[in-house]
Amino acid sequence: MTDDYDLPNGAEQSERLHEEALDVFPGGVSHNIRYTDPHPLYVTEAEGSRIRDADGNEYVDFWMNHITSVLGHAHPEVVAAVREQAGQGLHYGAVNEKALELGRRVQEFVPSAERVRFCSSGTEATMYAVRLARANTGNAHVLKTEGGWHGGNTDLSASIHAPFDEPETVGLPPGAAEHVHSFPVNDRTAVDALLSERDGNVAAIIVEPMLLAGGGIECEAGFLEYLRDATEDRETLLIFDEVVTGFRVSPGSYQARVGVTPDLTTMGKFLGGGLPVGALAGRADLFEHARPDVETDRPVLAGGGTFSMNPMTATAGLASLDIVESEPVHEYTESQAERVRTELAAVFDELGIETRTLGTSSLFLTHFQPERPLDTVGAVETATNRTALHEFHRRLLSHGYYFLPGHMGAVSYQTTEEELDGLIDASRAVAAELQSEGVL
């Protein structure tokens, strides 16, 4: 395996910047997954389907704004709207019509969204969701999926990596990890057992309909229906974390696709049109004690960010939703990603390499050499060749295709069919190379 990048223009500038960054940021980064060995590649520009790095290497980008963008980078209509808004002020720290309009659109599209609170990240949204669930039910425990990633949220920093028995981080307050319990995705028996063990003291079940960090495993529609019934029966709240799937899979998000309406929904990523955003939406009654205009003996803080209702974010989000509504964005990205999933599977079959390509809508990720069915995040983490996956993505860089090694790829509205053909060809070449070296 190579230790270095093999890029047309080399990687000297990225290496130099990383050296400098080591004196600024711990490990040179502010988000650990953005560290790649031997150093990350510094990005200087992004437009349409492409990004350029500090050494002038150009790539077709499949990491797409940290899986936020469905439209592609710097969509001209979004940029024009943002430029206009910038002339009217970057942030007011006050209520404004742009944010009101974006909130209305969330209400209009997302079935569970009777009320909306904006914040600035998905992490904040899941933090407020758990708090609101505990405040409304008076219950302490929360159930989540094994491998479910809901941001850096202290309340949910458990059971993220196999074998799922340790919190993701030290430094949690006493009791934090003891109040979170996990179940394998789609496992009704495990959920039943957890609910029975803590009967009457479960505030919420939180699930990502498709687990992004969990490698693309999806919740079955029947499982989501089961969760809806099981929570209703027990007065536990059901939370869908749609930070990834929200607006990406359809304007109504995953819940509209499966026809299951949760009590609360968390959103982020796409909704900000490329700018920082988070949103918590749900049943109106659940927000009663969060209102500033109502006397209550049980006040709950569900919102409070300096940059919440930021007009730049709202403008970018609205412009993005306008395009999604008027153009076949979902049809194109979904059909092209489906083609990529199918053609990649055929390429690996042809080479005799055992793989399974997961992902929904515009997303795709190939796992190498699954030794058993990839039906849980535990299987993704322990039964697949993750070293090979990292190396596969790293080598695609030298062919001009950018993935964050080991992570999901996304097709955007501006990614061309020719670029996808190129990706398939490059994948064939890299896989054959890795096979000849015995990595695959």
Ligand SMILES: Cc1ncc(COP(=O)(O)O)c(C=O)c1O
């Ligand atoms: C499902 C899910 N929830 C929450 C988050 C956290 O969102 P943010 O990174 O905006 O804080 C993420 C981030 O990737 C996510 O994938």
